[in-house]
Amino acid sequence: MTLSIAHLGPPGTYAEQATIFYVNWLKKSTEIEAILSPYPSISQSLHAVADGQAQLAVVPVENSIEGSVTTTLDTLWQLDSLRIQLALVLPIAHMLISCASNLDKIKTVYSHPQALAQCQGWLERFLPTAQIIPSNSTTEALQRLGQDTTTAAIASSRAAQLYKLPILASCINDYPENFTRFWVVSHGEANAAYQTSKASASHTSLAFSMPANTPGALVKPLQIFAQLGINLSRIESRPTKRSLGEYLFFMDLEADAKEAQMQSALAELTTHTEILKILGAYNVLSISGVT
Amino acid sequence: MTLSIAHLGPPGTYAEQATIFYVNWLKKSTEIEAILSPYPSISQSLHAVADGQAQLAVVPVENSIEGSVTTTLDTLWQLDSLRIQLALVLPIAHMLISCASNLDKIKTVYSHPQALAQCQGWLERFLPTAQIIPSNSTTEALQRLGQDTTTAAIASSRAAQLYKLPILASCINDYPENFTRFWVVSHGEANAAYQTSKASASHTSLAFSMPANTPGALVKPLQIFAQLGINLSRIESRPTKRSLGEYLFFMDLEADAKEAQMQSALAELTTHTEILKILGAYNVLSISGVT
Numbered sequence: 001m002t003l004s005i006a007h008l009g010p011p012g013t014y015a016e017q018a019t020i021f022y023v024n025w026l027k028k029s030t031e032i033e034a035i036l037s038p039y040p041s042i043s044q045s046l047h048a049v050a051d052g053q054a055q056l057a058v059v060p061v062e063n064s065i066e067g068s069v070t071t072t073l074d075t076l077w078q079l080d081s082l083r084i085q086l087a088l089v090l091p092i093a094h095m096l097i098s099c100a101s102n103l104d105k106i107k108t109v110y111s112h113p114q115a116l117a118q119c120q121g122w123l124e125r126f127l128p129t130a131q132i133i134p135s136n137s138t139t140e141a142l143q144r145l146g147q148d149t150t151t152a153a154i155a156s157s158r159a160a161q162l163y164k165l166p167i168l169a170s171c172i173n174d175y176p177e178n179f180t181r182f183w184v185v186s187h188g189e190a191n192a193a194y195q196t197s198k199a200s201a202s203h204t205s206l207a208f209s210m211p212a213n214t215p216g217a218l219v220k221p222l223q224i225f226a227q228l229g230i231n232l233s234r235i236e237s238r239p240t241k242r243s244l245g246e247y248l249f250f251m252d253l254e255a256d257a258k259e260a261q262m263q264s265a266l267a268e269l270t271t272h273t274e275i276l277k278i279l280g281a282y283n284v285l286s287i288s289g290v291t
Numbered sequence: 292m293t294l295s296i297a298h299l300g301p302p303g304t305y306a307e308q309a310t311i312f313y314v315n316w317l318k319k320s321t322e323i324e325a326i327l328s329p330y331p332s333i334s335q336s337l338h339a340v341a342d343g344q345a346q347l348a349v350v351p352v353e354n355s356i357e358g359s360v361t362t363t364l365d366t367l368w369q370l371d372s373l374r375i376q377l378a379l380v381l382p383i384a385h386m387l388i389s390c391a392s393n394l395d396k397i398k399t400v401y402s403h404p405q406a407l408a409q410c411q412g413w414l415e416r417f418l419p420t421a422q423i424i425p426s427n428s429t430t431e432a433l434q435r436l437g438q439d440t441t442t443a444a445i446a447s448s449r450a451a452q453l454y455k456l457p458i459l460a461s462c463i464n465d466y467p468e469n470f471t472r473f474w475v476v477s478h479g480e481a482n483a484a485y486q487t488s489k490a491s492a493s494h495t496s497l498a499f500s501m502p503a504n505t506p507g508a509l510v511k512p513l514q515i516f517a518q519l520g521i522n523l524s525r526i527e528s529r530p531t532k533r534s535l536g537e538y539l540f541f542m543d544l545e546a547d548a549k550e551a552q553m554q555s556a557l558a559e560l561t562t563h564t565e566i567l568k569i570l571g572a573y574n575v576l577s578i579s580g581v582t
Contacts, residue, residue: 043411064535067361067528071408089535113404113425117362120334134404134425179535216517218526219510226507233536235509235528237358244355244380244470245524 002033006045006054009038012139012159015045018090018182019058021287030193040136042071049187050079056194057185058088064179065118068236072183073250076279077207077238084205084280085194086184090287093178094119096169097142097160098152103168106130110141111154119154121174127152139163183282190281201281203233204257206266207250208273209240218249220272224265230255250279257281293324297336297345300329303430303450306336309381309473310349312578321484331427333362340478341370347485348476349379355470356409359527363474364541367570368498368529375496375571376485377475381578384469385410387460388433388451389443394459397421401432402445410445412465418443430454474573481572492572494524495548497557498541499564500531509540511563515556521546541570548572 005023008015016036023034037054039045048054060069076082094115100106103126109116113134116123123132130152135141141153142163152168160167183205184194192198210217225232234252255262257278270276296314299306307327314325328345330336339345351360367373385406391397394417400407404425407414414423421443426432432444433454443459451458474496475485483489501508516523525543546553548569561567 062530062535064530065532067530070358132427134427136423136425175532177534181535213522213524215520215522216513218523219513219517222507222510222513226510229506231504231506232509233504234538235526237526237528239353239355239358241356241466243468244353244472247525 002035003056004037004054005034006037006039006048006057007059008042008045008137009040010137010139010143011038012142012155012162013137014090014092014156014180015058015060015182017156017158018088018180018287021090022058022086022088022184025285026194032193042069043075046072046075046079046082046185049185050081052187055186056085058182059185060180061183062181062234063092063114063118064177065173065175066114069114070238073207073236073238076185077248077277080277081187082185083187083189084183084282085186085191086196086282087203087284088182088184088287089284090180090182091178092118092173092180093157093171094154094173095157095160095167096152096172097155097165098145098149098168099147099166100149100152100168103127105149106152107150108133109152109154110135110144112136112138112141115154118173118175118178122172126169196283196285201256201258202254202283204253204255204262204281205251205279206253206277207248207279208269208276209248211274213246221249221269224268224272225253228261228265230262230265293326294347295328295345296325297328297330297339297348298350299333299336299428300331301428301430301434302329303433303446303453304428305381305383305447305471306349306351306473308447308449309379309578312381313349313377313379313475316576317485323484333360334366337363337366337370337373337476340476341372343478346477347376349473350476351471352474353472353525354383354405354409355468356464356466357405360405361529364498364527364529367476368539368568371568372478373476373570374478374480375474375573376477376482377487377573378494378575379473379475379578380575381471381473382469383409383464383471384448384462385445385464386448386451386458387443387463388446388456389436389440389459390438390457391440391443391459394418396440397443398441399424400443400445401426401435403427403429403432406445409464409466409469413463417460487574487576492547492549493545493574495544495546495553495572496542496570497544497568498539498570499560499567500539502565504537512540512560515559515563516544519552519556521553521556
């Protein structure tokens with residue numbers, strides 16, 4: 001059987017880059033064949049898995065400079081049936097891609113808002129008068145370029161190659177340490193075939209809403225893990241969308257949900273939360289070099 | 292003296308609407324005259340205050356559906372000298388603005404990513420095949436419309452009036468309870484003239500980085516306030532931009548930083564944090580009706 005893996009398209013996005021890495025890893029370690037299915041949005045990639053059009057999705061969850069990809073968190077909260085199988089960490093290097101002969105010619109720069117924000121300092125310094133226009137993906141920005149010598153786009157070097165467009169400036173991200181973390185998500189429960197280790201997971205992700213907004217309400221859930229010496233590697237709040245000032249919390253913990261200690265912590269957690277969802281227990285794979 | 296108040300422009304944005312409300316309030320309650328200064332980005336509005344080009348800025352900090360406006364948080368962390376003087380809560384009602392005679396004609400919809408996200412469900416239901424294109428502000432989207440009957444933009448009813456464009460569908464936000472919270476920010480310390488009450492503030496906002504990522508590190512800061520019965524009304528994490536997995540925390544507390552109890556809590560907090568910044572103590576003003 002050939003798997004279908006949904007990701008943000010069109011071809012040339014960082015999400016596609018992470019997906020290609022995962023497809024190669026999957027083939028090498030489990031001999032499972034997979035094909036890439038690009039979708040126009042992150043939300044649609046996740047819905048494709050929930051609806052059974054694809055078996056897996058590779059979605060960005062967090063960038064080290066710009067923070068959470070909130071669409072991913074909000075869609076995972078909505079779609080009950082999805083589980084995280086693996087995390088992938090991709091190093092990000094943004095290129096200024098343009099047919100212009102030099103920077104002086106550039107009047108307009110297109111890219112995804114996350115990429116624009118990650119290069120904000122560089123743009124203010126080297127292209128202070130250029131108009132900055134957001135696009136739905138880094139690749140969509142490239143497609144707007146054509147042969148026009150007054151426009152530029154920000155995307156990966158792989159995307160420049162793919163669209164046969166020249167790189168005018170390399171590694172223009174404001175912080176050289178720039179990484180995006182992706183989640184490999186499937187329908188239903190943990191599936192050893194999609195994971196790096198059958199034995200144990202290094203991380204568990206969960207999300208919960210709270211019964212009431214009282215002083216100290218968030219302390220209790222945090223204390224449960226602190227008392228067991230389980231490190232909270234990330235906490236993110238998102239609006240419940242019911243009213244201003246009501247939040248959901250997303251937590252990443254450095255422990256396996258299957259361990260006895262975590263099982264009792266999670267049981268205790270249910271008494272302090274309104275709705276609790278275990279998003280998955282998984283390991284992290286670092287992507288080195290460009291695929 | 293006439294004050295200059297920076298906000299995200301061009302005219303017709305929700306930020307401008309909040310600013311107009313504040314200018315009217317300021318005139319009525321303190322007889323201070325103020326003029327509006329639109330800037331092309333939220334970050335530039337805040338920098339204008341830090342650089343002395345404007346005395347105040349009105350910037351969005353959070354929407355009840357889409358969550359934090361991360362540019363505002365990140366810029367306030369960078370710019371040491373700014374202080375929150377007041378919070379404003381604006382009800383949001385998005386309109387589909389277009390010269391098209393009906394929805395079937397519309398091929399493209401422009402708006403700010405926050406507005407597009409807040410109408411995502413409506414767009415998927417009523418305009419499933421339309422191309423969705425992000426813009427830098429809701430007003431910029433309107434400026435792209437012109438008389439073209441195949442395009443539409445999402446903005447406020449006030450913006451439609453301002454640009455003399457017809458509203459094709461009203462209140463298209465997915466959740467009718469949609470509010471954006473803004474902060475009125477000045478240079479330097481608290482200034483009673485900009486505030487609703489000289490006596491006391493209902494909220495204090497602060498931000499801090501942590502000395503180390505160990506189990507329970509975040510529990511201590513939360514415990515300090517919980518033990519004193521001080522409610523935490525919001526917590527938000529943002530990347531430090533140093534490396535993946537290192538965070539800053541932004542907290543809103545329901546207490547006045549000037550109170551003795553809060554003073555001792557803040558003193559204790561410094562022993563558990565690396566850098567601690569008090570962003571301001573302030574009251575909240577609800578904007579009812581459209582200005």
